[in-house]
Amino acid sequence: MANLVLTIISLLAIGWTVVHAGEPSPLQDLCVADFNSPVRVNGHACLDPKMVTADHFLFKGLNIPGNTSNPLGSFVNRPTVDQIPGLNTLGISTVRVDYAPRGVVPPHRHPRASEILTVLEGTVLVGFVTSDPENKLFSKVLKKGDVFTFPFSLIHFQQNVGHDNAVTIAFLSSQNPGVIPIANTVFGSNPSINDDLLAKAFRDSISPHYSNSECKELGQSFIPDLRDKPQEREDLHRSLKMLPDGELNTQYGPDVMGKDQQNDGKIWRIIEESLEHSKAHWEKINQLANKSGFLKK
Structure with missing residues (x-):
């Protein structure tokens, strides 16, 4: 009888641990x-309760649209415990996301949270992928x-x-979802993952599911449309120049906005660096794809 009671208590303890495996109450x-x-x-x-004020529970600005003039065409405002x-x-x-037309929040995950999302404005494609296999x-x-959850x-x-532009707001089950x-x-990654490892991963994971032409299209999707569209790049440059000083500085760092030619050049460098960053993703994919052999004719 004693052994039976001990077994039941042990099982209840295990169940309690599993149920409370998330953030503690x-x-x-x-x-x-x-x-x-x-x-x-x-x-x-915990801060000393005597020092706590209402401001510790307050965040202002979630109603303000974010600047979506970037290669992804989206802006994420993510107030967490910080x-x-x-x-x-x-x-x-919580998190607010603003999207320009065709703007994206690329595939990502939150290691410490689930999420429930509501569309406030616009039409938004959402999706998630289950675990392997x-x-x-x-x-x-x-x-x-x-x-959507x-x-x-x-x-x-x-x-x-x-x-048109779109807006979503979401709530996550963690004070710091990551x-x-x-x-x-x-x-x-820093330092970078070994190329041979990535090449093998691409060969073994992608080549069984895609043809050569599909693999190339997959890689090319990482290249922003602006790379080969000088007029759109000029429009982006012009729109950045029209932003208030503080807003541009917040998004791209201090001392970016200005009327003189030097600061004007800084804006161009921001655009070029953003495009090159995305271009580098594709070049890396292409390099690994050729190395692994599944793009070879």
């Missing part, structure tokens, strides 16, 4: 993050008022497929 009314505390915990130490200290231990955060795609085109930590994406962009992680 708060043990007091509030635990505002103390960023200056020397204590290292999973999250942040911007709202009162989120500490609450296991939630199924790799099943679940995708929908959402309109204003539609809601991305399961915990799975790779997902969004794209504005309408002709974000791992797939392309940037694979091709932009």
